[in-house]
Amino acid sequence: MNIRIVKDYRIISEMAARHVYDRIRQKGKVTLGLATGDTPLGLYRELLRLHQEHPLNVSRLTTFNLDEYVGEAADSPYSYRYYMNQQLFLPLGIPLAQTHVPNGMAADTNAECERYEARMKEVGGIDLQVLGVGRNGHIGFNEPGTSFDSRTHKVELSSSTREANAKHFGSLENVPHHAITMGITSILRAKEILLLASGKGKAQAMVHLLEGEVTNEWPVTVLKQHANVTVLMDTEAASLL
Numbered sequence: 001m002n003i004r005i006v007k008d009y010r011i012i013s014e015m016a017a018r019h020v021y022d023r024i025r026q027k028g029k030v031t032l033g034l035a036t037g038d039t040p041l042g043l044y045r046e047l048l049r050l051h052q053e054h055p056l057n058v059s060r061l062t063t064f065n066l067d068e069y070v071g072e073a074a075d076s077p078y079s080y081r082y083y084m085n086q087q088l089f090l091p092l093g094i095p096l097a098q099t100h101v102p103n104g105m106a107a108d109t110n111a112e113c114e115r116y117e118a119r120m121k122e123v124g125g126i127d128l129q130v131l132g133v134g135r136n137g138h139i140g141f142n143e144p145g146t147s148f149d150s151r152t153h154k155v156e157l158s159s160s161t162r163e164a165n166a167k168h169f170g171s172l173e174n175v176p177h178h179a180i181t182m183g184i185t186s187i188l189r190a191k192e193i194l195l196l197a198s199g200k201g202k203a204q205a206m207v208h209l210l211e212g213e214v215t216n217e218w219p220v221t222v223l224k225q226h227a228n229v230t231v232l233m234d235t236e237a238a239s240l241l
């Protein structure tokens with residue numbers, strides 16, 4: 001793992017955006033895995049700034065998001081599809097047909113999970129996966145205890161994850177109980193992974209990642225088994241190391 005500890009969130013965002021920007025420029029045809037949550041917002045903002053200065057050709061860019069809440073429609077401001085459209089896809093001018101987010105409204109969730117996995121395979125897999133991390137070490141919505149053999153699947157969200165995300169929903173009762181997420185195997189299949197961690201809330205997860213054993217009680221630790229991971233964290237996330 002390539003570990004970079006930097007001063008603050010602004011630097012994480014700038015470095016992450018440059019990393020993603022360079023990959024899109026170098027490769028032309030590229031498939032990105034994308035994350036939601038607060039952490040990647042700075043990356044997306046900065047990527048759009050770089051794109052304004054020197055426009056990227058997005059005609060051969062394909063994206064797959066990690067996860068989506070079950071029961072939130074694409075036009076719900078709480079859905080990750082809505083978040084991605086607003087924060088990145090529409091301002092970047094990427095045709096939405098080239099972007100993929102699990103369908104949280106699918107009548108048959110299992111069929112939707114299979115369709116999502118099949119689509120990732122069909123395009124040749126993910127070149128670069130951007131990841132955040134939950135306070136409990138979850139990646140995507142793979143909560144502690146998730147099998148490392150998991151592919152895209154439906155999950156029940158832990159109470160700590162629902163509490164952490166309640167601020168986006170106004171109140172805890174409005175936070176969905178279930179989500180669809182890429183599994184650990186789906187994430188590890190990416191050729192390259194860029195993990196972002198900012199703030200004290202992520203410090204414990206960083207201790208497990210850098211100093212602990214690989215265990216599914218801290219899903220993020222599975223990244224030690226991947227050959228091409230860059231971790232960008234700020235001094236607060238690194239404060240317990």
Ligand code: GLP
Nearest residue numbers: 036037038039132133134140141
């Ligand atoms: C959510 C998302 C994750 C994200 C995590 C951390 O649960 N499903 O993909 O990494 O939260 O979010 P934040 O960046 O807001 O701390």
